[in-house]
Amino acid sequence: MLKPNTLAAASVLALTAATFSQASAAELNAVATFSIIGDFAEKVGGDRLDLTTLVGRNGDAHVYAPKPADARALAAADVVLTNGFGLEGFLDRLIAASGTEAAIVRLTDGIEPREEAGGGHYHFVDGEAIFHAGGVNAHAWQSVANAKIYVSNIRDAFCEADPEGCETYAANAGDYLAELTALDTKVRTAVEALPKDSRTVVVGHDAFGYFEGEYGIRFLSPQGISTEAEASAADVAGLIWQMQEARTAAVFAENIADSRLVEQIASEAGTELAGTLYSDALSEPDGPASDYLSMMHHNLRLITSALSSD
Amino acid sequence: MLRSIASTTALALILSGHALAEETTHDDHESVTLYRVFVGDHADPKITAFDLDKPDNRWTFETKGQSKLYGVGEGAAVVAVQSDGDQVNFIDSGISLQSHGDHSDIDIEEPEALGETLTGPRPFHLIDHAGKVVINFDRGGYAEIVDAHDLSEGEVETVRMPQARAHHGYVAPIGTGWVTSVASDAPVEGDKAPERVGLQPVAADGTPTGEVETCTAIHGEAFSGAYLATGCKEGILTVKAGSNGPEFAMLEYPSDLPAGETTGTLIGSKSMQVFLGNYGAKGLVVVDPVDEPHFRYVELPFRRIDFALDPANARFGYVLTEDGTLHKLDVLKTEVTDSAKVTEPYSMDGDWNDPRPRLAMAGDEIAMSDPKAGLVRRIAKETLEETGTIEVGGMPYNIAVVGGSGMVHEGEGHDHSGHDHSAHAHSHGDPQIYKGYFEDSQIKDRPLADYAGDWQSVYPYLQDGTLDPVWEHKAEAGEMTAEEYKDYYTTGYRTDVERITIEGDTVTFYRDGKPLTAQYSYDGYEILTYEKGNRGVRFIFEKGEGDAEAPQFLQFADHGIFPAKASHYHLYWGDDRAKLLEELTNWPTYYPSSLKPDEIVSEMLAH
Known part of the structure; x- marks a missing residue:
């Protein structure tokens, strides 16, 4: 019977140093899963915020393939802002891979989910139809009333993670919520x-x-x-x-x-x-x-x- | 008193696999984790399969030669590529996993060799991507393409893509097109293999649709995220689908990597867009196709035997070196974080195909073949400690593991278990609902009007043989013979009520032409969870005014869970509402009286 025997990892050369936490002047390091949440976060966080948005402009979160840089961003984050309602299918595995200890905030908390007609919907990617199954319609931000809940949730999450900045976040959120009310x-x-x-x-x-x-x-x-x-x-x-x-x-x-x-x-x-x-x-x-x-x-x-x- | 004719005969459709598996309760479903290991012997033409947790569940498959094994189609099938035997065998793994967004369902049966095989000159690299399984025939000058979905249904139909010249290479789907590796057209001596020069976009018939992209001595390929990556003398060539065909990018080996080495083996992560490749015999590279640095290099203390990436946690890969040590590699930090001796040394001197261990991930474990010891070793991926060994005998060599965790579904009396065609159904709404997977919140009350009409029993058509083509069809894809299906449905369809009419709240039953009539009103629905884990909903109606002999309760089942006109239904009837819910084997079935027998047959065949 073989006994597992730990070999010193020191004998292994790592030529490339990993850069896990980048120095940042900002007070709060946040990750937003996609561009619309990223915009909300910037409006609330202002100058205090160092933001990484995973799925960028014109990108589709339903079919996103996360990159190593995304895992590193998660590892370095204080707060991770997510939509929930099954939108970010990639997220759980990315969180696991990153080993992040950041607060994972679901911005649709407090929003009444709508059922997805037909049990899901299709996305067309490179000419292929990909069925995105899910009982819940994830696109809650398409109602401005819901967008206000997203923004309030972001404000609360930022205040929790960075209490010193809470006043700023509350003021920023207040201004933005007023704009959303006007839009509504x-x-x-x-x-x-x-x-x-x-x-x-x-x-x-x-x-x-x-x-x-x-x-x-x-x-x-x-x-x-x-x-x-x-x-x-x-x-x-x-x-x-x-x-x-x-x-x-x-x-x-x-x-x-x-x-x-x-x-x-x-x-x-x-x-x-x-x-x-x-x-x-x-x-x-x-x-x-x-x-x-x-x-x-x-x-x-x-x-x-x-x-x-x- | 009108009664449905009950039967004590119940055929067990499903084999015993899950009874042996680890079970935990999750809501009212049953969660099961099962990994099934397939190991090819180095010397003997055979494959041994067993369940990792219950290795006494064991099967042996004969092959023609030594097999390299691939789990394809989410593990629904295992392909045994026998390069020296000029043959490819297919095995239905018996395990199918279907993702439903927030959870997966697992279906467990016995593995079974498919009757069809492919033969041809030196099959070698296999690619499983985008629903296609592509096997290159290195001395045939072509690749055979099998549809992964068909394969999971037990069908092996191939489309052949010709290549300009036979070579040790591969063909891969990219977006709506294909790429193939390309050999130089320079003459060679004897049966020496031609030089390989690059990768070329081609149409499904092999016609080039673009220029050859240089990738000297192209070897090793993998998919991850949106990319295909392949090893070349110059660097690693990446390919992704663009709006005007494949887009290529050559990532050259950076100057800080040891000179003179190349990448010839690549694996792709399933949950992060990243590749792990060799770099020479002792080096590894983590390859990021998008962000710089594209290469992160790790040097191992000894030459590498085999490596694997963890599909569950993209952060970690596992590498076995020739000193018998298993290393845990942190893909993000690009460093080895743990190492443990797991077997005797196996020198990398000698032929590449000498018997040496192979690794495969199996949930929280690594399954490692150990040819000299005749074992498969189970190693905990967290600690790298051996948690057990499984005696296989002979020289266990190439290894593939299929399976995972999911909710188990066990059969309603009905054969919706197998791989019916409802995955592409158009006629009855959500195919998952049809199969019995849905959330409680999706269920809505239904009116009797959903079942309004004039209906005929299909039992007489079963008796007179009209439905025989249906049983033949089921037998082709299912796990019973046509005769067994017929017996099973004989029990299911049996009834002496040949016709039912439903108009408003009035239901009339006809037995030997004699009517029985009563009014019925809605009495709610009941959700049944079948042993197999899928569920059904019965919509129940209770008798009001009417003939005394008419049943007190009607329970309709038509695979629908919210208001919609039924195209056919199964009807249970009786006077005891609760007891009737336990009736699972006899489900008299009705189709519209307007349908002719052959129309009913084609309706049934369409399911």
């Missing part, structure tokens, strides 16, 4: 101004359930399609029938999704795409959705102009 009112007013029978649009994947629940715009999206090739005539025809029922011709692409399917739908419905909605990620800084406020303004503008112009 603006969305309600704009939707209210639309004809009651003209409040239906079509998107490729159902990321707007919370927007629908909060503001009463109905989002149709194709269901039961497991690959693009299988977006059968019947599936598309069914959707077009629904579009006719709802008398809508407003079909949108999304920034994180392949637009081929919605292009096909628009073409079969005899219309053209009405623009690109930002659902799961911000645009580049010079784009139309450089932060959450501009993203929501952009989406609202596209939706209302598509629905009121016909």
Whole structure:
């Protein structure tokens, strides 16, 4: 019987030194899992914050492959801000790999989850359909009322991790919450101004359930399609029938999704795409959705102009 | 009194695997962890399989030659590539894991060799990626592509991709296209293998769709995250899918690495986008395809025999060196954090294919073959301590482990256990719900109107042989013979109520043409958890006014859990609501009376 015998690890040369904690002037080191949460965190954290955002602009958190640098960022963090509701499928394993002792904060705490229609939804990546199963719709930030809960949760998490900065965080959050309240009112007013029978649009994947629940715009999206090739005539025809029922011709692409399917739908419905909605990620800084406020303004503008112009 | 005809015959659909597995309670499901080890002998053409925790559960598979083993399709199948035997065998591992977002389900049966094999000149590298299993035939000048999903259903259908010249290489799917390694067209002497020069994008029929990307002496390949990485003389070539075909990037070996060495073996992490490769005989490189530095180097004290990455915790890899020491490698820090002697020394002098240990991860353990000792050793990954040995005999060599943890599902009387085609179903909504996996919150009350219509029993069609093609079809994919399926469904379908009409709240049963009528009102639903772990919902209706002989309770089961028109249903009826819930073997089944017998057959075949 062999006895395990520990060999001195000193005999092993490590040529490259690992850099686990980078010196930082900031008071609080946080990781946000994706760009929209990252924007909230910056608004609340201000100058005190050193932020790493894992899934960047125009990136899709559902299908993200985390990198070693992400694990290192987690290891160095004081706070990790996550969405929860099953959005970040990669996160548990990344946390395990990082060995981080940071507080893991779920920003959807306090938000009533919406069920995912059809038990999940599809993402199109490099021409392949990936079914994201999950009983809960993860895209809670699409309701501004929920965004305010995210922001309050971030404020509380930052105060906990960095009590000295709490006053700053509370003041920043207060300012931002006021902007969100104004945005919420603006969305309600704009939707209210639309004809009651003209409040239906079509998107490729159902990321707007919370927007629908909060503001009463109905989002149709194709269901039961497991690959693009299988977006059968019947599936598309069914959707077009629904579009006719709802008398809508407003079909949108999304920034994180392949637009081929919605292009096909628009073409079969005899219309053209009405623009690109930002659902799961911000645009580049010079784009139309450089932060959450501009993203929501952009989406609202596209939706209302598509629905009121016909 | 109208009764369904109960039967005492119950066929056990599912074999005993899980009864032997470790069980813990999780809600009302049953969580099971099971790892199944497949070991190829070095000298004899055979594979031994056993369950890690219960090695007495043991099976032997004959092969033609020595096998290199690969668990593919999330471990649903094991492929035995016999380079010297010019043959590839496929084994249904008996374990299937299906991820449902927040948890996985595990289905456990006996492993079974598939009848079909591939034969051809020197099969070698195997790639399992994006639903494709691709085996390169080094002396055939082609690769055979098998669909991983078909394989998990026991089907071996291949598509052949020709290569310009036969060579020791590989073919891999990248996005919507493919890449193949490419051999030089310079002539060679005798049967000497040609030089390998690079990697080329090709279409599924082997037609080049782009230029050859230089990768001299290309060898070793792995996928991680969005990338394929492959070893070259110049460095490591990475490939990822772009909008206009594959995008290549050559990561050259940096100057601070020892000169004159290269990477020829790579493995990719499953939970982080990172690769582990050799660098010469004693060096290892952690390769980050995106961030710099792309290479982080570790030198081992002795030459490396084998290495593995932990799929559960991307931080750690494990490396065995020729002195018989196992090292735990911290991939993020790029340093060895622990080492322990786990076997006798095995010199790396001699042929690459001499019998030496091989490593495979199995949950919290490492399973290591030990050919000289005739054992598989179990080593705790945390402490590197041996926790046990399993006597295999002969010279256990190449090793593959499949399995994991999941919720067990055990059969409703119904054969939805196997790999039916509902994974791609369009007709009955969520395939997971159809199979019986759903959350309580998804269930909604249903009206009798969901079952309205004129319905016929399918039992007469079973009796007269009309449904025989259905049993044949089930037998092809399932674990019973057509005859056994027929017996099983005979018990299930048996009834003397040949027709049922449902209109408003009125249900009429016809037995020998004589009607029995009563009104029924909704009485809630009951969730049944079958032994197999999947669940079903019965929607229950209680009798109000009507014929005295009409049953007090009706319980509908139609695989749906919220309001939707039923396309067929199973109906249980009787006067004892609770007792009726225990009826699992006899489920009279009704299809619309408007359907002709052949239409019912095609409906059933579609499931």
